[in-house]
Amino acid sequence: MTSVPPITKEMPATSEAVNPTAFAAAVADAAAVAATGEALNSTIEEDYWRARYQSEPYYGDGYTFTDYWPAYRTGIEGYGHYPGLRFEDIEAQMRERYLRHRGESRLGWVGAAPAVRRAWERLVNANSPAAI
Numbered sequence: 596m597t598s599v600p601p602i603t604k605e606m607p608a609t610s611e612a613v614n615p616t617a618f619a620a621a622v623a624d625a626a627a628v629a630a631t632g633e634a635l636n637s638t639i640e641e642d643y644w645r646a647r648y649q650s651e652p653y654y655g656d657g658y659t660f661t662d663y664w665p666a667y668r669t670g671i672e673g674y675g676h677y678p679g680l681r682f683e684d685i686e687a688q689m690r691e692r693y694l695r696h697r698g699e700s701r702l703g704w705v706g707a708a709p710a711v712r713r714a715w716e717r718l719v720n721a722n723s724p725a726a727i
Contacts, residue, residue, distance in 0.1 A: 640671050644714065653709035658701065665700045666707035669693040670714025682715050689715075 644667045645660050654663075669692050677685045689711050690704050700707070 637668070637671060640667065640714070640717075643717075648710075651710070651713065653706075653713075655706065658706075662700045662702050663707075663710050665697040666693060666702060666710035667714040669696065669707070670711040670716075671718065673711070674715050674718040682712055 641664065644663065648654060648660055648663045648667075669689055673685065673689050673692065677688070682689070686708075690708070693707055693711060694704060697707070702710075
């Protein structure tokens with residue numbers, strides 16, 4: 596397991612209050628990444644999906660990348676939050692996360708679920724022992 600180096604610098608002082616919910620989410624995200632031993636590069640994933648979302652079998656005419664990105668992001672982040680689990684085992688949590696964080700996406704869960712699953716599966720397959 597990869598250990599996370601200790602923080603050696605103090606955070607700069609700021610006049611802005613820290614949002615406790617956002618802070619807790621950031622800590623949870625960091626812990627999930629540390630637990631998997633892998634840093635997920637969302638820029639690479641975003642570029643990948645931006646280039647191919649229209650060629651996916653679930654793509655619906657008239658939808659934009661802005662509609663699909665929250666679904667892909669949910670799958671990507673879910674991979675970090677739930678390492679080693681099957682998608683079927685955490686689908687309810689993924690649905691909740693998507694619906695809470697979908698922003699302006701016009702996709703409901705039924706339309707987004709295949710994209711969430713594809714992003715999840717892409718990372719599972721890329722990081723399986725057979726792929727390494």
